Amino acid sequence: MNIVVLAKLVPDLVEELTIDANGNALDSSFARLIINEFDDHAIEQGILLKERGGGSVTIIAPDAEGADDVLFTAAAKGADRLIKIKGDFSNVNNHALARAFAKVVSGIKPDLVLTGVQAHNDLDGALGPLLAELLEMPYIGYVSAVSINGDKVLIKKEYPGGLLAEMDVQLPAILGIQAAEEPPRYVAVSKVRQAMKTSSIEEQDASNLDPCGGSAIGRMFQPEASSHATMITGSPDEVAEKLVGVFKELGIV
């Protein structure tokens, strides 16, 4: 079983986000990147599948600050092959990212592709369905359990309202992981350091970062307050009198 997992880096919300001078994108010079949480679950699911049924796990990440750490951490968890796609990904949309991933993934001829079901910076749709279209593979999102059964996978898909569906999917297929069956595991710092010595990152060039098909951002801005609460001050009697005045004004009494 040849499993590929895609790992995207997104701005870390621990830091305050700022908008760049043009007013239509995040200021990437202040953003600190972190692995998309759902992609972390996709990596865990990939490793769990390998541990249960064998095979190999390849992790692919676009070049960004922190990408090497993400890849080596995955290797310390048990990933076999690490690929970094070189290119300027600082302000690309998911359409461009999907095209870059598709080129690398098609060269690997995977049986199963796992990706996080969503990311908080998906402004032009989730990555999984875009990639499925390019690779002409079936896609199922919101997956929370996967087991391999010959040339098919049996998956559990979550629906709103607490409903779960079980589905058979013909391989090769792409799954959007909502949650791995186990929480992403902790890897000790010494194990990550060991992985840095024993594994290597292959680099492949993104031929063409084509954003075509994605939405154009007109303006990006912080939430703006449209009105403010009025604070009523004074002694309890004065406050009560003012409140009654407000109620009368609003026609409540």
Add this chain to the structure above:
Amino acid sequence: MIVAEADRSFYDRVLQATPEGERLRLCLECGNCSGICPFGYLMAYPPSRMIAMLRADRFDKLLEADSIWMCVSCYACTAACPSKIPLTPGLMASIKEELVLAGNVPNELQNALTNSQRYGNPLGESPRKRADWANRIAPEVKIMGKFKQPVDVLWFVGDYASYHPRVQSTTRALARILNALGVDFGILGPDESSDGDSQRLAGEHGLFEMLADKNGKAFGKYKFNQIITTDPHAYNAIKNEYPKLGISYPIQHYTEFLAERLDQIKPMLKRESKAKVTYHDPCYLGRANGVFDPPRALIKAIPGVTLAEMLHNHTNSLCCGGGGGGMWLDGFQWEKAHVRLSEWRVREALDTKADILAVACPYETPRFEDAAKTVEGAAQLKVKDIAELLLEAMGI
């Protein structure tokens, strides 16, 4: 006797963790350690039974049990051992390390370790906000990276003192005291990382080394004569562990630093207090490092204050439950124990009829204040850091 491969590598780890690790072989099986361990009665394998299992070649059984995560690294077992086996930093930390390397870590602890790796603090706060507590202090607290000049004293603030909203008020109190004393001091701010000591004692030695390395580099960037710290865990790390990694600086806990300046401080303590105060010895200030008198001297210097000792005091002090990863295992330990060590300590404080439970470690104010909310009759007990008591007495 042929020692199994796993056991041999484990003994190596114990030796690596502490210089006297081989004393493990001198265990008399007296059981003192298991008896004095505050959670020993709940462990399938308390310390002496852990050693018995190791000797019986049943290391695998130890790893299967989760007893070890009840260990709060309080040094009680180590202090009570007649064979002077360094149980806390050796055996206990090494078993935890074995589990951490196998990825077998309780979820709560995993979050704290991941946060420490990524943000340099277990709370998962932005490293850029590490000095935000100092925003309203005047004169301004010097952040070394901005100030770019030598200072006399570098204050290693620590994680909880920097970020925890309750402890920040203690941190601000000490800043005001240092200003009042005219101490020329600075802080590292965003350059400071977690001291890593609790992570080390929770079994994440690689993470400890990474954090120590970052702090070592930060210390190396600036000029100062000595370090003081608010955090006994940072004190223990910088005093006893960092030198093994080639990072050596003179360090004092803030209570030692202030106690040396009592002649200057005493005339400033103008506000008399009628309070009865009891003092909780932090494990890593008292038992682990023998600093018992300076905190008491500071409390006694406040006019009108009487100091009452709890049943467990000095070397025999009880842990607040926060050490060795305990700070990040509250849920796990509650599930196992349905008791909190902090509540036990608050009940002892009540027995002294004290008005104030004084502390000198940033883990303790929030832990004891929470405990005082649930212990019957403790609603009136105030929990205050010694820095807060001094500032109140100074009336500034």
